[in-house]
Amino acid sequence: MPKSQAVSPGRKFDQVVRGAAAIFLRDGFAGASVDDIARAAQVSKATLYSYFPDKPHMFQEAMRAETARLEGSFTLDIPPDLDPAQAIPLIVAQVAEWLADPARVTLRRVHLAEAPRFADLSARFHDTLVHVLHGAIRPYLDRWVARGQLCLDDTEIAAGQLIALSGASLPDSMLLCRKGKGPDDGIRPAADLFLRAALPLQTDAPRRRTGRR
DSSP states (O other), X not given: OOOOOOOOOOXXXXXXXXXXXXXXXXXXXXXXXXXXXXXXXXXXXXXXXXXXSSHHHHHHHHHHHHHHTTTTOOOXXXXXXXOHHHHHHHHHHHHHHHHTOHHHHHHHHHHHHHTTTOHXXXXXXXXXXXXXXXXXXXXXXXHHHHTTXXXXXXXXXXXXXXXXXXXXXXXXXXXXXXXXXXXXXXXXXXXXXXHHHHSOOSSSSOOOOOOOO
Protein backbone atom coordinates (compact mmCIF):
# COMPACT_ATOMS: atom_id res chain seq x y z
CA MET A 1 0.00 0.00 0.00
CA PRO A 2 1.38 3.46 -0.85
CA LYS A 3 2.67 5.67 1.91
CA SER A 4 0.26 8.33 3.11
CA GLN A 5 0.62 11.58 1.18
CA ALA A 6 -1.57 14.61 0.90
CA VAL A 7 -4.61 14.47 -1.35
CA SER A 8 -5.76 17.98 -2.20
CA PRO A 9 -9.51 18.43 -2.80
CA GLY A 10 -10.45 21.21 -5.18
CA ARG A 11 -13.12 22.43 -7.56
CA LYS A 12 -12.77 19.49 -9.97
CA PHE A 13 -11.95 16.86 -7.36
CA ASP A 14 -15.23 14.94 -7.67
CA GLN A 15 -14.99 15.07 -11.46
CA VAL A 16 -11.50 13.58 -11.31
CA VAL A 17 -12.59 10.85 -8.88
CA ARG A 18 -15.50 9.84 -11.13
CA GLY A 19 -13.26 9.69 -14.17
CA ALA A 20 -10.66 7.66 -12.29
CA ALA A 21 -13.30 5.23 -11.03
CA ALA A 22 -14.62 4.65 -14.55
CA ILE A 23 -11.17 3.74 -15.86
CA PHE A 24 -10.08 1.65 -12.88
CA LEU A 25 -13.32 -0.34 -13.01
CA ARG A 26 -12.88 -0.85 -16.74
CA ASP A 27 -9.16 -1.66 -16.85
CA GLY A 28 -8.13 -2.53 -13.29
CA PHE A 29 -5.33 -0.81 -11.41
CA ALA A 30 -2.43 -2.12 -13.47
CA GLY A 31 -4.17 -1.62 -16.81
CA ALA A 32 -5.41 1.90 -16.14
CA SER A 33 -3.36 4.70 -17.67
CA VAL A 34 -3.21 8.22 -16.30
CA ASP A 35 -3.82 9.52 -19.82
CA ASP A 36 -7.11 7.61 -19.98
CA ILE A 37 -8.10 8.86 -16.53
CA ALA A 38 -7.44 12.45 -17.58
CA ARG A 39 -9.57 11.98 -20.70
CA ALA A 40 -12.41 10.37 -18.76
CA ALA A 41 -12.32 13.16 -16.20
CA GLN A 42 -12.00 15.81 -18.93
CA VAL A 43 -9.04 17.43 -17.23
CA SER A 44 -5.33 17.69 -17.92
CA LYS A 45 -2.74 15.39 -16.38
CA ALA A 46 -1.44 18.43 -14.53
CA THR A 47 -4.86 18.81 -12.92
CA LEU A 48 -4.86 15.14 -11.93
CA TYR A 49 -1.53 15.49 -10.21
CA SER A 50 -2.61 18.68 -8.49
CA TYR A 51 -5.09 16.51 -6.58
CA PHE A 52 -3.22 13.22 -6.28
CA PRO A 53 0.51 12.55 -5.96
CA ASP A 54 0.34 9.28 -7.93
CA LYS A 55 -1.88 6.60 -9.46
CA PRO A 56 -2.19 4.48 -6.28
CA HIS A 57 -3.73 7.44 -4.45
CA MET A 58 -6.14 8.01 -7.34
CA PHE A 59 -7.16 4.35 -7.12
CA GLN A 60 -7.70 4.46 -3.38
CA GLU A 61 -9.87 7.57 -3.51
CA ALA A 62 -11.88 6.30 -6.49
CA MET A 63 -12.58 2.94 -4.85
CA ARG A 64 -13.44 4.59 -1.52
CA ALA A 65 -16.01 6.71 -3.35
CA GLU A 66 -17.48 3.69 -5.13
CA THR A 67 -17.67 1.72 -1.89
CA ALA A 68 -19.37 4.64 -0.12
CA ARG A 69 -22.07 4.58 -2.78
CA LEU A 70 -23.08 1.11 -1.60
CA GLU A 71 -24.42 2.57 1.66
CA GLY A 72 -28.20 2.66 1.54
CA SER A 73 -28.30 0.97 -1.86
CA PHE A 74 -29.98 -2.25 -0.66
CA THR A 75 -33.41 -2.62 0.88
CA LEU A 76 -35.63 -5.66 1.12
CA ASP A 77 -39.09 -5.59 -0.41
CA ILE A 78 -40.76 -8.24 1.74
CA PRO A 79 -44.40 -8.01 2.92
CA PRO A 80 -44.29 -7.90 6.74
CA ASP A 81 -46.97 -10.56 7.16
CA LEU A 82 -45.03 -13.33 5.38
CA ASP A 83 -43.70 -16.19 7.47
CA PRO A 84 -40.06 -17.32 7.11
CA ALA A 85 -40.87 -20.17 4.71
CA GLN A 86 -42.42 -17.65 2.33
CA ALA A 87 -40.00 -14.79 2.91
CA ILE A 88 -36.58 -16.45 3.00
CA PRO A 89 -36.66 -17.42 -0.72
CA LEU A 90 -37.53 -13.79 -1.52
CA ILE A 91 -34.64 -12.56 0.61
CA VAL A 92 -32.22 -14.93 -1.11
CA ALA A 93 -33.48 -13.83 -4.52
CA GLN A 94 -33.19 -10.12 -3.73
CA VAL A 95 -29.71 -10.44 -2.21
CA ALA A 96 -28.54 -12.55 -5.16
CA GLU A 97 -29.98 -10.06 -7.65
CA TRP A 98 -28.27 -7.16 -5.87
CA LEU A 99 -24.92 -8.95 -5.75
CA ALA A 100 -25.24 -9.96 -9.41
CA ASP A 101 -25.64 -6.39 -10.63
CA PRO A 102 -22.87 -5.90 -13.24
CA ALA A 103 -21.54 -2.74 -11.59
CA ARG A 104 -21.23 -4.46 -8.21
CA VAL A 105 -19.67 -7.57 -9.77
CA THR A 106 -17.05 -5.34 -11.41
CA LEU A 107 -16.38 -3.49 -8.15
CA ARG A 108 -15.96 -6.79 -6.30
CA ARG A 109 -13.68 -8.14 -9.02
CA VAL A 110 -11.38 -5.12 -8.82
CA HIS A 111 -11.15 -5.31 -5.02
CA LEU A 112 -10.38 -9.03 -5.12
CA ALA A 113 -7.70 -8.51 -7.74
CA GLU A 114 -6.02 -5.70 -5.81
CA ALA A 115 -6.41 -7.09 -2.27
CA PRO A 116 -2.69 -7.99 -1.94
CA ARG A 117 -1.68 -4.44 -2.86
CA PHE A 118 -4.51 -2.53 -1.16
CA ALA A 119 -5.51 -4.78 1.75
CA ASP A 120 -7.12 -2.04 3.85
CA LEU A 121 -9.19 -0.85 0.90
CA SER A 122 -10.46 -4.35 0.14
CA ALA A 123 -11.25 -4.92 3.82
CA ARG A 124 -13.30 -1.71 3.86
CA PHE A 125 -15.22 -2.88 0.79
CA HIS A 126 -15.97 -6.23 2.46
CA ASP A 127 -17.05 -4.58 5.71
CA THR A 128 -19.35 -2.22 3.83
CA LEU A 129 -21.00 -5.12 2.00
CA VAL A 130 -21.55 -6.89 5.31
CA HIS A 131 -22.97 -3.74 6.94
CA VAL A 132 -25.34 -2.98 4.07
CA LEU A 133 -26.73 -6.51 3.77
CA HIS A 134 -26.81 -7.36 7.48
CA GLY A 135 -28.61 -4.12 8.22
CA ALA A 136 -31.43 -5.06 5.89
CA ILE A 137 -31.74 -8.75 6.77
CA ARG A 138 -31.20 -8.98 10.52
CA PRO A 139 -34.37 -7.12 11.60
CA TYR A 140 -36.46 -9.74 9.80
CA LEU A 141 -34.62 -12.57 11.52
CA ASP A 142 -34.97 -10.86 14.92
CA ARG A 143 -38.72 -10.46 14.41
CA TRP A 144 -39.21 -14.09 13.41
CA VAL A 145 -37.14 -15.30 16.35
CA ALA A 146 -39.19 -13.15 18.73
CA ARG A 147 -42.37 -14.69 17.32
CA GLY A 148 -41.01 -18.21 17.67
CA GLN A 149 -41.03 -18.73 13.90
CA LEU A 150 -37.26 -19.28 13.71
CA CYS A 151 -34.89 -20.88 16.17
CA LEU A 152 -31.57 -19.00 15.97
CA ASP A 153 -29.04 -18.48 18.74
CA ASP A 154 -27.43 -15.46 17.06
CA THR A 155 -29.15 -13.55 14.27
CA GLU A 156 -25.96 -11.71 13.34
CA ILE A 157 -24.27 -15.00 12.50
CA ALA A 158 -27.44 -16.26 10.84
CA ALA A 159 -27.67 -13.15 8.66
CA GLY A 160 -24.10 -13.74 7.51
CA GLN A 161 -24.88 -17.35 6.70
CA LEU A 162 -27.97 -16.37 4.72
CA ILE A 163 -25.96 -13.79 2.77
CA ALA A 164 -23.27 -16.39 2.05
CA LEU A 165 -25.88 -18.84 0.79
CA SER A 166 -27.38 -16.12 -1.40
CA GLY A 167 -23.97 -15.27 -2.83
CA ALA A 168 -23.17 -18.94 -3.36
CA SER A 169 -25.84 -19.02 -6.05
CA LEU A 170 -23.74 -16.65 -8.16
CA PRO A 171 -21.52 -18.58 -10.57
CA ASP A 172 -17.78 -17.88 -10.64
CA SER A 173 -18.16 -17.12 -14.33
CA MET A 174 -19.55 -13.70 -13.41
CA LEU A 175 -16.32 -12.73 -11.63
CA LEU A 176 -14.27 -14.31 -14.41
CA CYS A 177 -15.99 -12.18 -17.08
CA ARG A 178 -17.60 -15.20 -18.69
CA LYS A 179 -21.21 -15.51 -19.71
CA GLY A 180 -23.10 -18.04 -17.68
CA LYS A 181 -26.35 -18.74 -15.92
CA GLY A 182 -27.70 -16.19 -13.52
CA PRO A 183 -28.34 -16.85 -9.83
CA ASP A 184 -31.95 -18.04 -10.21
CA ASP A 185 -31.15 -21.76 -10.24
CA GLY A 186 -29.53 -21.60 -6.82
CA ILE A 187 -32.18 -19.57 -5.00
CA ARG A 188 -34.54 -22.35 -3.92
CA PRO A 189 -31.80 -24.75 -2.71
CA ALA A 190 -30.13 -21.95 -0.73
CA ALA A 191 -33.40 -20.95 0.91
CA ASP A 192 -34.30 -24.56 1.72
CA LEU A 193 -30.91 -25.19 3.30
CA PHE A 194 -31.24 -22.16 5.57
CA LEU A 195 -34.82 -23.02 6.54
CA ARG A 196 -33.94 -26.62 7.41
CA ALA A 197 -31.41 -25.30 9.91
CA ALA A 198 -33.48 -22.39 11.26
CA LEU A 199 -37.09 -23.53 11.49
CA PRO A 200 -38.11 -24.74 14.96
CA LEU A 201 -38.34 -28.48 15.44
CA GLN A 202 -41.84 -29.84 15.95
CA THR A 203 -41.33 -30.84 19.56
CA ASP A 204 -42.65 -30.01 22.99
CA ALA A 205 -39.13 -29.46 24.29
CA PRO A 206 -38.34 -25.81 25.07
CA ARG A 207 -36.14 -24.06 22.49
CA ARG A 208 -34.04 -20.95 22.97
CA ARG A 209 -35.47 -18.13 20.89
CA THR A 210 -33.23 -15.20 21.70
CA GLY A 211 -31.80 -13.79 18.49
CA ARG A 212 -29.25 -11.41 20.00
CA ARG A 213 -26.42 -12.21 22.34
